Amino acid sequence: xxxxxxxxxxxxxxxxxxxxAGAVTVTEPRPEAVIIVAxxxxxxxxPCGCSEPMMGGMPRRxxxxxxxxxxxxxxxxxxxxxxxxxxxxxxxxxxxxxxxxGAMGARIWNLxxxxxxxxxxxxxxxxxxxxxxxxxxxxxxxxxGAVGGxxxxxxxAGGKSAVRVGFVGVxxxxxxxxxxxxxxxxLTPAADAASRGRAALTGxxxxxxxxxxxxxxxxxxxxxxxxxxxxxxxxSTEAVGHNDGIRTLCAGSDGKAIAWAGLKAGAxxxxxxxxxxxxxxxxxxxxxxxxxxxxxxxxxxxxxxxMPLPPGSGYVGSAACSTCHAAAHRAWSSSRHADAxxxxxxxxxxxxxxxxxxxxxxxxxxxxxxxxxxxxLARVGCENCHGPGKAHAADAKMPMRxxxxxxxxxxxxxxxxxxxxxxxYWSRIRH
Ligand code: HEC
Ligand code: HEC
Ligand code: HEC
Ligand code: HEC
Ligand SMILES: [Zn+2]
Numbered sequence: 001x002x003x004x005x006x007x008x009x010x011x012x013x014x015x016x017x018x019x020x021a022g023a024v025t026v027t028e029p030r031p032e033a034v035i036i037v038a039x040x041x042x043x044x045x046x047p048c049g050c051s052e053p054m055m056g057g058m059p060r061r062x063x064x065x066x067x068x069x070x071x072x073x074x075x076x077x078x079x080x081x082x083x084x085x086x087x088x089x090x091x092x093x094x095x096x097x098x099x100x101x102g103a104m105g106a107r108i109w110n111l112x113x114x115x116x117x118x119x120x121x122x123x124x125x126x127x128x129x130x131x132x133x134x135x136x137x138x139x140x141x142x143x144x145g146a147v148g149g150x151x152x153x154x155x156x157a158g159g160k161s162a163v164r165v166g167f168v169g170v171x172x173x174x175x176x177x178x179x180x181x182x183x184x185x186x187l188t189p190a191a192d193a194a195s196r197g198r199a200a201l202t203g204x205x206x207x208x209x210x211x212x213x214x215x216x217x218x219x220x221x222x223x224x225x226x227x228x229x230x231x232x233x234x235x236s237t238e239a240v241g242h243n244d245g246i247r248t249l250c251a252g253s254d255g256k257a258i259a260w261a262g263l264k265a266g267a268x269x270x271x272x273x274x275x276x277x278x279x280x281x282x283x284x285x286x287x288x289x290x291x292x293x294x295x296x297x298x299x300x301x302x303x304x305x306x307m308p309l310p311p312g313s314g315y316v317g318s319a320a321c322s323t324c325h326a327a328a329h330r331a332w333s334s335s336r337h338a339d340a341x342x343x344x345x346x347x348x349x350x351x352x353x354x355x356x357x358x359x360x361x362x363x364x365x366x367x368x369x370x371x372x373x374x375x376x377l378a379r380v381g382c383e384n385c386h387g388p389g390k391a392h393a394a395d396a397k398m399p400m401r402x403x404x405x406x407x408x409x410x411x412x413x414x415x416x417x418x419x420x421x422x423x424x425y426w427s428r429i430r431h
Contacts, residue, residue: 033156033163033263034072035208036065037232038101039079040112041255043093045100046288048355049347050416055273056256058100058288059280064272065104066281068260073156073163076105079234079251080112080212089300089353094118094126096291102131103283107154110169110210111136111147112234113179120184123147135169135210138193139176140186147185150197153204165263166204168197168228170221172213175235194225206263208232215250219243229263240269292348301351301363301371308366314390315362315383317376321393328382331431337380358411362388380411 038061047054065076082097083090101109109130115123120141127134136148148169156163170190180187194209201207209228211218218233223246231248238252240261249269251259261269322329332338340359344350351371361377361384362368369377383389387401412420
């Protein structure tokens with residue numbers, strides 16, 4: 001029954017297409033040449049998992065890219081800004097990110113301003129680990145050496161004939177100026193480099209400008225350089241669009257989406273948002289697990305700077321409050337705050353400095369939670385909201401810090417608690 005209905009539907013669809021086209025032409029499915037863009041990961045290798053649904057992450061990205069590739073001649077480029085480059089953890093993370101984009105088959109990594117902050121030495125070690133080509137056409141080291149290439153060629157095989165695609169990669173100078181200066185690089189005008197690169201690309205089926213910068217400026221630079229089939233941009237919203245007649249493509253920020261487009265003029269394109277329905281790729285998960293182990297093995301949480309508390313002040317833990325505030329203690333004990341460190345154990349991130357501050361008591365204070373210790377401070381406790389309670393617990397006449405209600409904002413930030421609402425949340429932990 002359903003089979004017959006299906007066939008009938010197929011027949012009427014065929015009839016419609018005949019009526020529209022006037023004749024039935026049977027065309028072989030031909031692989032189309034597409035470009036897939038990812039990037040601006042900004043250190044978000046996986047979603048933190050604080051709340052559902054969360055977007056993005058390398059494991060979903062790899063699956064989505066695999067699906068887009070199938071049946072197509074596709075080239076994957078990464079628009080850079082792998083991490084915020086804010087310290088040792090981001091170096092470890094950048095190594096993992098380079099391995100991840102390499103494993104996904106990225107052919108080009110176009111440097112973003114945040115990548116520059118990793119510094120010349122670290123960047124060159126990362127470059128050696130990346131199986132594709134690093135582009136940074138308008139960037140030089142202090143002594144005038146190249147940091148990345150100006151152009152790259154990707155030959156797409158697999159169709160009836162190979163397709164040569166030429167790329168030029170540059171960084172917007174307004175965006176990159178301060179990073180370049182602080183990391184000891186020289187940044188020259190993107191438009192000049194783009195013109196030189198464009199002139200070098202003769203005999204290509206398609207020419208693509210990788211512009212690490214906003215779409216409008218990318219389109220302007222592309223036009224002044226002599227025209228490109230497509231401009232890949234950054235620091236813009238995820239979109240396949242047009243900017244003054246020039247096709248632009250952007251994957252948006254924080255690696256929450258990827259974007260793709262056919263290289264032929266007028267070819268379709270789209271954005272894939274990396275939501276929880278996209279399965280996670282096992283190889284990417286393995287690389288992430290290795291990254292988590294390195295963060296633990298290097299003992300990064302033990303090396304955090306800690307501020308001394310005022311004299312006489314200190315953390316005592318929530319159990320010390322129970323004798324006098326039995327009802328409050330009971331209410332708190334049954335809240336999720338009382339077991340907030342367990343959430344990090346699920347992914348082995350219970351010593352990760354990027355996770356701990358909101359899941360324990362006093363991470364940045366002398367006498368606060370020490371990573372690995374089994375103590376009253378290994379959770380979100382009374383003192384996260386009321387302040388250090390040592391003096392008050394010893395002598396109830398000593399005041400507690402006022403303003404507990406304002407404390408929520410430190411942890412229930414939109415990125416980790418998007419549905420936070422003060423009244424609704426307080427009603428669940430009222431005491
Ligand atoms: C800025 C504070 C903050 C940081 C940093 C943070 N979290 Fe969270 N996390 C929260 C808050 C707040 C919640 C509760 C969110 C809600 O229910 O609205 C939460 C909830 C969670 C949960 C859900 C627990 C459950 O039982 O459902 C997990 C898992 C988690 N976080 C893991 C992590 C990991 C892993 C990291 C580091 C990559 C991290 N968190 C970093 C604040 C943070
Ligand atoms: C020895 C008993 C005792 C212990 C232990 C104790 N408190 Fe208190 N706490 C009191 C008394 C008594 C008051 C005053 C109650 C009042 O004024 O209504 C008080 C008041 C408070 C207040 C209200 C302050 C205000 O100005 O409204 C907070 C908050 C508080 N305690 C938190 C804690 C926390 C957190 C701990 C554990 C670190 C703790 N207390 C330990 C006895 C104690
Ligand atoms: C997640 C934050 C948070 C935690 C954890 C927390 N409190 Fe509170 N507490 C509050 C807020 C908010 C108020 C209400 C303040 C207000 O009304 O302005 C409050 C009120 C109180 C008061 C004063 C009640 C009154 O009638 O004025 C006491 C006492 C108190 N808490 C004790 C505790 C103790 C003891 C613990 C741990 C067992 C604890 N709290 C854990 C946020 C918290
Ligand atoms: C030090 C960080 C921190 C502070 C401050 C904090 N929270 Fe939380 N909160 C968390 C974390 C982490 C979780 C998730 C714990 C878990 O599930 O393992 C959480 C979970 C919750 C939950 C449970 C959510 C659910 O889905 O059941 C409520 C409700 C909540 N917080 C309310 C509050 C309120 C209200 C305040 C302020 C008065 C506050 N929190 C202050 C870190 C914090
Ligand atoms: Zn950038």
